[in-house]
Amino acid sequence: MTMLPERAPGAKKLGLVIDLDTCVGCHACAVNCKEWNTGGEAGILPDYDKYGPEPDGVWFNRIHSYETDGQGCSRTVNVPRSCLHCEDALCVTVCPTGASYKRVQDGIVLVDTDKCIGCQLCSWACPYGARELDEEAGVMRKCTLCIDRIYDEHLPPAEREPACVATCPSRARHFGDLADPDSKVSKLVKERGGVDLLAGLGYRPTNKYLPPRRATIPTAPAKPPAPGGKGIGAALLGLLDKALSR
Amino acid sequence: MKPAASVLLLTTATGFGFGLLAWLGAYSMLGLLPGHARVLVAAGVATSLLFASFGLGASMFHLERKERAWRAFSQWRSSWLSREGVAAVLTYPVAIAFAAVFWRDGPVIETRLLGATALVASLGTVYCTAMIYASLKPIRQWHNRHTAADYLLYAVFSGAVLFATLRTMDLGAPGATASAAAATAAGIALIAKRAYWRHIDAQTPLATLAAAIGLPKGIEARPLDAPHFTENFILRQMGFAIARRHAVKLRRIVLVVGFALPLALSILAGLTLAPMATTTLAVACTGVGLLLERWLFFAEATHVSAVYYGRRI
Amino acid sequence: MRPAAKQPQPERTVARTTCYMCACRCGIKVHLENGKLRYIEGNRDHPINRGVLCGKGSAGIMTAISPARLSRPLRRTGVRGSGEFEAISWDEALHIATDRLAAIRATDPNRLALYTGRDQSQSLTGHFARMFGTINYAAHGGFCSVNMAAAGLYSVGGAFWEFGEPDWEHARLFLLFGVAEDHDSNPIKLGLGRLKARGAKIISINPVRTGYSAIADEFVAITPGTDGLLVFALIHCLLEAGRIDTEFLVRYTNAHHLVIDAPGEAEHGLIARDAAGRELCFDRASGALLDAQAVGTDPALIGEFALPDGRRARPAFALLAERYCAPQYAPEAVASRCGIDAATIRRIAAEIAEVAFNQPVVIDQPWTDTAGRRHATMTGRPVAMHAMRGVSAHSNGFHTCRAIHVLQMLLGAIDTPGSWRYKSPYPKPIPGGEPPGRPRTPGGPLDAPPLGFPRGPQDLLVDEAGEPLRLDRAFSWEAPIAIHGLMHMAITRAYEAGPEAIDTLFLFMSNMAWNSAMNPGETTRMLSERDEKGAYRIPFVIVADAFASETVAYADLVLPDTTYLERYDCISLLDRPIGSADGPADAIRIPVLRPDRDVRPFQDVLIELAGRLGLADFADEQGAPLYSSYADYMVRHERRPGVGPLAGFRGEDGRAIGNGAPNPRQLERYVENGSFWRHELPHEQLYFKHANRAYLTGAKTMGLIDDDAQIVLQLYCEPLQRFRLAAEGHGVRCPPQRLRERIMHFFDPLPIWYVPLEEAMTDRVRFPLHAITQRPMAMYHSWGSHNAWLRQVLPENRIYLHRDLAARLGVHDEDWVWVRSRSGSLRCRARTMAGVNRDTVWTWNAIGKRAGAWALTHDAPEFRRGFLLNHVISEYLPKREDEMQHSNSDPVTGQAAWFDLTVSIEPCGPETHDETSPRPAANPLRVRLAGENS
Numbered sequence A: 001m002t003m004l005p006e007r008a009p010g011a012k013k014l015g016l017v018i019d020l021d022t023c024v025g026c027h028a029c030a031v032n033c034k035e036w037n038t039g040g041e042a043g044i045l046p047d048y049d050k051y052g053p054e055p056d057g058v059w060f061n062r063i064h065s066y067e068t069d070g071q072g073c074s075r076t077v078n079v080p081r082s083c084l085h086c087e088d089a090l091c092v093t094v095c096p097t098g099a100s101y102k103r104v105q106d107g108i109v110l111v112d113t114d115k116c117i118g119c120q121l122c123s124w125a126c127p128y129g130a131r132e133l134d135e136e137a138g139v140m141r142k143c144t145l146c147i148d149r150i151y152d153e154h155l156p157p158a159e160r161e162p163a164c165v166a167t168c169p170s171r172a173r174h175f176g177d178l179a180d181p182d183s184k185v186s187k188l189v190k191e192r193g194g195v196d197l198l199a200g201l202g203y204r205p206t207n208k209y210l211p212p213r214r215a216t217i218p219t220a221p222a223k224p225p226a227p228g229g230k231g232i233g234a235a236l237l238g239l240l241d242k243a244l245s246r
Numbered sequence B: 001m002k003p004a005a006s007v008l009l010l011t012t013a014t015g016f017g018f019g020l021l022a023w024l025g026a027y028s029m030l031g032l033l034p035g036h037a038r039v040l041v042a043a044g045v046a047t048s049l050l051f052a053s054f055g056l057g058a059s060m061f062h063l064e065r066k067e068r069a070w071r072a073f074s075q076w077r078s079s080w081l082s083r084e085g086v087a088a089v090l091t092y093p094v095a096i097a098f099a100a101v102f103w104r105d106g107p108v109i110e111t112r113l114l115g116a117t118a119l120v121a122s123l124g125t126v127y128c129t130a131m132i133y134a135s136l137k138p139i140r141q142w143h144n145r146h147t148a149a150d151y152l153l154y155a156v157f158s159g160a161v162l163f164a165t166l167r168t169m170d171l172g173a174p175g176a177t178a179s180a181a182a183a184t185a186a187g188i189a190l191i192a193k194r195a196y197w198r199h200i201d202a203q204t205p206l207a208t209l210a211a212a213i214g215l216p217k218g219i220e221a222r223p224l225d226a227p228h229f230t231e232n233f234i235l236r237q238m239g240f241a242i243a244r245r246h247a248v249k250l251r252r253i254v255l256v257v258g259f260a261l262p263l264a265l266s267i268l269a270g271l272t273l274a275p276m277a278t279t280t281l282a283v284a285c286t287g288v289g290l291l292l293e294r295w296l297f298f299a300e301a302t303h304v305s306a307v308y309y310g311r312r313i
Numbered sequence C: 001m002r003p004a005a006k007q008p009q010p011e012r013t014v015a016r017t018t019c020y021m022c023a024c025r026c027g028i029k030v031h032l033e034n035g036k037l038r039y040i041e042g043n044r045d046h047p048i049n050r051g052v053l054c055g056k057g058s059a060g061i062m063t064a065i066s067p068a069r070l071s072r073p074l075r076r077t078g079v080r081g082s083g084e085f086e087a088i089s090w091d092e093a094l095h096i097a098t099d100r101l102a103a104i105r106a107t108d109p110n111r112l113a114l115y116t117g118r119d120q121s122q123s124l125t126g127h128f129a130r131m132f133g134t135i136n137y138a139a140h141g142g143f144c145s146v147n148m149a150a151a152g153l154y155s156v157g158g159a160f161w162e163f164g165e166p167d168w169e170h171a172r173l174f175l176l177f178g179v180a181e182d183h184d185s186n187p188i189k190l191g192l193g194r195l196k197a198r199g200a201k202i203i204s205i206n207p208v209r210t211g212y213s214a215i216a217d218e219f220v221a222i223t224p225g226t227d228g229l230l231v232f233a234l235i236h237c238l239l240e241a242g243r244i245d246t247e248f249l250v251r252y253t254n255a256h257h258l259v260i261d262a263p264g265e266a267e268h269g270l271i272a273r274d275a276a277g278r279e280l281c282f283d284r285a286s287g288a289l290l291d292a293q294a295v296g297t298d299p300a301l302i303g304e305f306a307l308p309d310g311r312r313a314r315p316a317f318a319l320l321a322e323r324y325c326a327p328q329y330a331p332e333a334v335a336s337r338c339g340i341d342a343a344t345i346r347r348i349a350a351e352i353a354e355v356a357f358n359q360p361v362v363i364d365q366p367w368t369d370t371a372g373r374r375h376a377t378m379t380g381r382p383v384a385m386h387a388m389r390g391v392s393a394h395s396n397g398f399h400t401c402r403a404i405h406v407l408q409m410l411l412g413a414i415d416t417p418g419s420w421r422y423k424s425p426y427p428k429p430i431p432g433g434e435p436p437g438r439p440r441t442p443g444g445p446l447d448a449p450p451l452g453f454p455r456g457p458q459d460l461l462v463d464e465a466g467e468p469l470r471l472d473r474a475f476s477w478e479a480p481i482a483i484h485g486l487m488h489m490a491i492t493r494a495y496e497a498g499p500e501a502i503d504t505l506f507l508f509m510s511n512m513a514w515n516s517a518m519n520p521g522e523t524t525r526m527l528s529e530r531d532e533k534g535a536y537r538i539p540f541v542i543v544a545d546a547f548a549s550e551t552v553a554y555a556d557l558v559l560p561d562t563t564y565l566e567r568y569d570c571i572s573l574l575d576r577p578i579g580s581a582d583g584p585a586d587a588i589r590i591p592v593l594r595p596d597r598d599v600r601p602f603q604d605v606l607i608e609l610a611g612r613l614g615l616a617d618f619a620d621e622q623g624a625p626l627y628s629s630y631a632d633y634m635v636r637h638e639r640r641p642g643v644g645p646l647a648g649f650r651g652e653d654g655r656a657i658g659n660g661a662p663n664p665r666q667l668e669r670y671v672e673n674g675s676f677w678r679h680e681l682p683h684e685q686l687y688f689k690h691a692n693r694a695y696l697t698g699a700k701t702m703g704l705i706d707d708d709a710q711i712v713l714q715l716y717c718e719p720l721q722r723f724r725l726a727a728e729g730h731g732v733r734c735p736p737q738r739l740r741e742r743i744m745h746f747f748d749p750l751p752i753w754y755v756p757l758e759e760a761m762t763d764r765v766r767f768p769l770h771a772i773t774q775r776p777m778a779m780y781h782s783w784g785s786h787n788a789w790l791r792q793v794l795p796e797n798r799i800y801l802h803r804d805l806a807a808r809l810g811v812h813d814e815d816w817v818w819v820r821s822r823s824g825s826l827r828c829r830a831r832t833m834a835g836v837n838r839d840t841v842w843t844w845n846a847i848g849k850r851a852g853a854w855a856l857t858h859d860a861p862e863f864r865r866g867f868l869l870n871h872v873i874s875e876y877l878p879k880r881e882d883e884m885q886h887s888n889s890d891p892v893t894g895q896a897a898w899f900d901l902t903v904s905i906e907p908c909g910p911e912t913h914d915e916t917s918p919r920p921a922a923n924p925l926r927v928r929l930a931g932e933n934s
């Protein structure tokens, strides 16, 4: 049903928390996602023109890099972008076939590729550009939150996390239940002021992004250099005067 | 947004078809159709369904998996696309019944009621189509109060022009009401289109790049590198951009060919100046003009997701 | 998505092996489904990557099916570079190679030059060269990191490179000099993540703000080549403020050692020693000259003292303090040159001092030092540093790297909690190993590995006249401490030396005709040049590669290798190990897939060749081969009794570590253990390894080091002074006159700074901009372009410049521009950014490809819009007035100075372009199969 489900009391809200303060933009999550989902239950993610002039393909996760200015702070920010598993997922309600749906039990937004007619309307309804058409199979594809890993009973519990989270070398990606205020991810969001992307559009994304921050080391204001500043100064001489023991 | 031929044809052709059906229905409802109009009604309904079918057929080309198209009727509770499908399909039996009963019974209370139903069904379908676009929050040029009204207006207008032509075929002249209706619809459509353009030109982008990546106000962001070098699906679909220069030129053509000319031609036809030629020419102009208008409707629309790629939105 | 329809359960297996999509050597779990690759993930138990996998590693599946894989041995049929080959059998290929090499060996083994890339089997290839008897061997270090390795090994007995790591768990301030990605790709990212999670401050000193620098808390956009000055300024501030760890200096370094001050004499600048050869210091307590290593003394760090023979001597520290306290190194004096304002430098110095001295890390762990003193705790300075090619790839990189090590020593931040730490098997006694090998008997094996550690002029490989013996001139007066050889000069020198000097150039796993060539246009010309009689100037070229690289087209014989999932490999402690600060480790690679082509693991082939040639250690007295394969060699070969390629699971019962008899079940044990072995050091041994009694004893027992004496850190680098004295005419072996001034200048035992050589010799008015490259995280040199996933990320590259500079030049994003240097011009597209030093332009390394290579179509973006900055780099510096011409290298180590380049940028005219230039003609491999006509 493409109506959005009523959130059952106690239902989970599974999603990712992505730390923009730590993401080095290495593309590991994107490639590992592609690798997992190519041949996973989601099926092959196609590549077009593999060795030719226009290499392109379907990716569930893409890494952008930006430069920012303002508030006295200029920096480079890497932003991985995948489906945010929105609570008000317009991509779901516009779907005419019911192929797009949001799961009641955990809020994961999925596409049933057996039902999809490839009308692409859902991709128009997603403000985040998170849905990509599989131009070979003619069906819409998107991040599954690795539903075939996180619930796989054959995996040891520690490994039941999305491929992109498991692989992220700087550990900038976190997975968990954002409905549970005590979960690791909820705490991170709280501590670090996690935000919604494009909050103004009202999709209420589940995934949250932790903004870049800046560690500092307070020091006494640097003393102006001693006038003249020639040769070994008094401070050093004083230090060297002290007895040492080898 | 990338203007796909299938969608342009769908919306324009169904506009013509359902617009015409709406006029037939309205005339019948208002008792403006005499008994001898049964040929007009039959031919009119046939034409309208032909247009609608052509449009709906074209839209199939937009579907990657046509064999599953039937599934699209299932989600009428939430999806305007599904509703459009359902509405379109429901309109067919109504239209056929209307034509058939009129053929048999002429202007009776049943045909007046059926006419009214056809009117509602056809405009309802057009409304559903419009709402597919109007409901898309990420596209500011669509997600506004103009879209639904305009779609209805253009359907009514193109239907009117077509209706006038059919009347001319039937009676040798469109008649004062029909041509006045066509001319008025053209005029209003023209004003509406200009209002729409004024509206979207005055809009501000839905988001800044900084907001799109969750940065607080006061910080500006610029793209450094896109994830991949080559164009991907998102950029092909949502990153389509038309140069302002071209847009201005095309807008002028739309106003002249799509609205002003049909308006003038309809007046001429109303004045029975070569009505056959003027009405058919009006249809042709409307067709070309509205296709171009629809093309612009897409080409000028920007999708907020393109902001991630540093595109203008 | 719906639950998958019921299908027959595929057969699933998981093999644990080691990644080789780059040289980081992460542990991987390879999932196979019905024998086919399904998924590769990080091995969570593996000490290197702890479960994470980078983008390259995740794309391994696509490399395993790349159409660029070579599929059979090839013999050249067309002219060199034409790409025309015929397929031959392995038998024939091995015959050709054996005959050629046997003939060389019978005349002059040095006529074989073996150069290998980042192959990780240097302990095998180096041993092959040694047993073959050629001094002409090098592996990739000369390209990348010999400055770091040499400076580190000669200063602290370890090195940044892969021999050390920051204490990620305790550091509070981390300074990262010139690193974009580095070999420790995943460990560094894991570490940065830890620092971030702990709220430590990261300062990146780098002209470009991308990648790691992007997430730094502070980005310092330094002007390339000036890090040495910045470090001196930091030292200046610390000295000025008296914020140094004098206790650390006297206990662990040679700061207090007395340096003879007798200008003009043969021992000037050397450390004063007593009759027994022990270094001397001045003990303030007794007022006497004492053994500098004696315990309980109060050594003087400044002053001037008389030696028993009447000569004067000063503590090394005094020389240092005098030098860096000088006003020329005040922040204000270096600021404009470095492009960093003085206040920032002063603040950073204050932050370093604050963290080091006001926030020491104290670990409750008793330990005993080499003097026998028991310490209740381990106390450290939580300032960690790491540096790589931003320092290394400049011709002043050796000294700059030494400067950083000196800064660390002054802070007491070497292998203490919170600072930089040695990775096992380091530290090693300084300078790090035996001198470079030379032939014992004519035609016999070398007496030591071909790459070694000269302690002074006596260890150089030069002839009577002081001229180089090696092809690439490593270990000559032109590059005395070239401990990794000069890879970038190999082809040029082979060309220049001509057929008299070199017969066969044997290249393994290095794309030396393209992205590791300075000036690929010239290099490929040299490889293809023939004399009047049609003979090639470089007579024979063997290339062992797994893929259709640019270099393959220039081979006479191609030995096709397997991919990393199809062979055994050995990541050995004898080579570049994967140990960490927590203990030694090594690993293997195992065949997970069976090759579907007629290819063989190169190591098997080399061992077979060695067997056929009857080389010692590879064949017995009778000449019968000793090993059937690399796997066999890994288990049974012993370099020294008890020490072999693999350190784990040794001894009959597999319990010995490091040192023990070969264990026939060793490989099985590795496989059971996830294809790696690691030994965790007891907590007592984790820090102060250079002076930690328990550690050094343990390391000696394991066979990691031969001598368990304290490793005294070399603030003052005495071996350099020995070369200098030779340049003054002292000793038996002196540099040729023309090089004396050079040696005098560059062999300063205390770090110096000079304008990078290329830059100093270039007209900076015409070429005002620095031009550098960076590693893209998702690509590994030339290997990424044939990978269908990775090439979507970077199929082409741009030259990036600062927005202000771009505005001044009238350049916009995506414009075509000319990049010109003194040695050439190239055309490419530009992109603008703000996070870059204003006088610097940069691009990603090794993205541009030659049309025809890597099995890409003729219109691939790699050819059409990708480019190599290398086209405008020259392997030679400009000729000097006296006609002398030096290679574009660090004068101490021979490190290739890739980043010394200076250029100008100008927008291309209004004509439109759609291709980069230069663009050499396409030369795709055209292979004639046996039995096929023409």
Ligand SMILES: Nc1nc2c(c(=O)[nH]1)N[C@H]1C(S)=C(S)[C@@H](COP(=O)(O)OP(=O)(O)OC[C@H]3O[C@@H](n4cnc5c(=O)[nH]c(N)nc54)[C@H](O)[C@@H]3O)O[C@H]1N2
Residues within 6 Å of the ligand: C022, C118, C144, C145, C177, C178, C179, C180, C181, C182, C183, C184, C185, C205, C206, C207, C208, C222, C223, C224, C225, C226, C227, C387, C388, C389, C390, C391, C394, C772, C773, C774, C775, C776, C777, C778, C779, C780, C781, C842, C845, C899
């Ligand atoms: N993904 C990936 N990983 C790799 C490789 C790869 O190709 N791809 N290659 C491997 C190899 S062989 C090597 S040698 C290592 C090298 O790894 P890195 O040391 O990271 O080498 P680079 O990326 O060449 O350059 C390092 C940085 O130095 C900066 N830089 C340039 N000049 C200066 C300077 O004067 N001062 C300072 N402070 N910075 C400067 C550049 O901006 C760049 O960010 O990486 C290894 N790891």
Ligand SMILES: Nc1nc2c(c(=O)[nH]1)N[C@H]1C(S)=C(S)[C@@H](COP(=O)(O)OP(=O)(O)OC[C@H]3O[C@@H](n4cnc5c(=O)[nH]c(N)nc54)[C@H](O)[C@@H]3O)O[C@H]1N2
Residues within 6 Å of the ligand: C117, C118, C140, C143, C144, C145, C393, C508, C509, C510, C511, C512, C515, C516, C517, C544, C545, C546, C547, C548, C549, C550, C551, C561, C562, C563, C564, C602, C773, C774, C780, C781, C782, C783, C845, C846, C869, C870, C898
């Ligand atoms: N401008 C500029 N140039 C540079 C640098 C720079 O920073 N800037 N960096 C320099 C540095 S540090 C380095 S290390 C060099 C690296 O330069 P190269 O050593 O030339 O490295 P690659 O391009 O990776 O070439 C390695 C070769 O190994 C082959 N190969 C890959 N896998 C296998 C395998 O399993 N078996 C075999 N037999 N072959 C295999 C590949 O096909 C390729 O031909 O580049 C140097 N060049």
Ligand code: SF4
Residues within 6 Å of the ligand: A082, A083, A084, A085, A086, A089, A090, A091, A092, A109, A125, A126, A127, A128, A129, A130, A131, A142, A203, A205
């Ligand atoms: S991110 Fe896009 S695709 Fe994902 S739930 Fe939200 S709207 Fe739908």
Ligand code: SF4
Residues within 6 Å of the ligand: A094, A095, A096, A097, A098, A099, A100, A111, A115, A116, A117, A118, A119, A120, A121, A122, A123, A139, A140
């Ligand atoms: S493309 Fe598929 S999933 Fe998307 S709206 Fe159409 S039918 Fe639904």
Ligand code: SF4
Residues within 6 Å of the ligand: A032, A033, A034, A036, A037, A060, A061, A082, A083, A142, A143, A144, A145, A146, A162, A163, A164, A165
């Ligand atoms: S959760 Fe899984 S499907 Fe989604 S982006 Fe991560 S790896 Fe891809």
Ligand code: SF4
Residues within 6 Å of the ligand: A022, A023, A024, A025, A026, A027, A028, A029, A030, A063, A078, A080, A167, A168, A169, A170, A171, A172, A173
């Ligand atoms: S793997 Fe982690 S660090 Fe790398 S791009 Fe993804 S989120 Fe960023």
Ligand code: SF4
Residues within 6 Å of the ligand: C019, C020, C021, C022, C023, C024, C025, C026, C049, C052, C053, C054, C055, C056, C057, C058, C185, C186
């Ligand atoms: S860093 Fe990446 S490519 Fe290199 S070994 Fe590790 S996983 Fe493989």
Ligand SMILES: [Mo]
Residues within 6 Å of the ligand: C140, C143, C144, C145
């Ligand atoms: Mo390198």
